[in-house]
Amino acid sequence: MTGTSKTLGMFLGVMLLAATAQAGDFLDTRLTFTLSENNFFAGPGETPTNSPGFGIGADRSNTLFFDNYDTRYSGFETLSHLALYKKLPSFFPRLTTEASLVVRFLINDESDTAISDDGSYIRLSYDLAPELGEGANLELVLFPVSGDRFRLGYSYKISWGGSGVFPLNSGLVPGAKLQLNLPWGYAFAGLKTTQIQEYLGDTAQTEMVTNYGTLAGFGVDV
Known part of the structure; x- marks a missing residue:
């Protein structure tokens, strides 16, 4: 067997082993990209709950008390387990x-x-x-x-x-x-x-x- 054939055989063997792995069963990832504006009629500092303005990302004002009732997270986080x-x-x-x-x-x-x-x-x-x-x-x-x-x-x-x-x-x-x-x-x-x-x-x-x-x-x- 030539060196090229050996290398190809080893590569295919590694690919077959990788195909049997199920790492995704143990990995939970959430990437969040949010465009938010919580009050179109008020600017920063004009309301008791501040409205920073339109932008990328979310803050606490985007979540109400009944949202995500059964979890500690707001739903806007970027996280992985x-x-x-x-x-x-x-x-x-x-x-x-x-x-x-x-x-x-x-x-x-x-x-x-x-x-x-x-x-x-x-x-x-x-x-x-x-x-x-x-x-x-x-x-x-x-x-x-x-x-x-x-x-x-x-x-x-x-x-x-x-x-x-x-x-x-x-x-x-x-x-x-x-x-x-x-x-x-x-x-x-x-x-x-x-x-x-x-x-x-x-x-x-x-x-x-x-x-x-x-x-x-x-x-x-x-």
């Missing part, structure tokens, strides 16, 4: 393990790009006795970096229990949730911790102190 996910049966019968590293890239302006964890987790699921019904299991979910996605409530705008429940928090808020799932309902309990700089007694001395938060709930299918 990268998730590396794997699910495998364990060495123990009826125990399934899975984990996902979820990274968020949020571009705020030309010089401000925020890279943060967006709910990376480790999950252990143990299937219970078959006579309890399909889907009966006990699962433990660990959030090693941020437990913000572990909240109480079904709609994001009125949910409670995210990282913001710890005042003055600026570090990690890891958490864990233990949940029992049955065909007719579920019940769960969880814990979050973080470290906050606090004053010690009546002195001016401050130290890092661990703060705790617990969440629990249940639901029944009707």
Whole structure:
């Protein structure tokens, strides 16, 4: 085989391997280009809610309180989520393990790009006795970096229990949730911790102190 044939064969082999990859299944990207003018009848400084004028881009005045009710985002952001996910049966019968590293890239302006964890987790699921019904299991979910996605409530705008429940928090808020799932309902309990700089007694001395938060709930299918 000549050198050219070998090179061509290697190239085709790489192309075939690339064709089987499904990286797009784990990548969510939104690029936003917006032309906006929130008040055609007023200029900058003429209204309580300022109207900067016609231009490219959107600000808070372009979003009303009922918009994007079930998400933290306004819909005008340029952002991307990268998730590396794997699910495998364990060495123990009826125990399934899975984990996902979820990274968020949020571009705020030309010089401000925020890279943060967006709910990376480790999950252990143990299937219970078959006579309890399909889907009966006990699962433990660990959030090693941020437990913000572990909240109480079904709609994001009125949910409670995210990282913001710890005042003055600026570090990690890891958490864990233990949940029992049955065909007719579920019940769960969880814990979050973080470290906050606090004053010690009546002195001016401050130290890092661990703060705790617990969440629990249940639901029944009707």
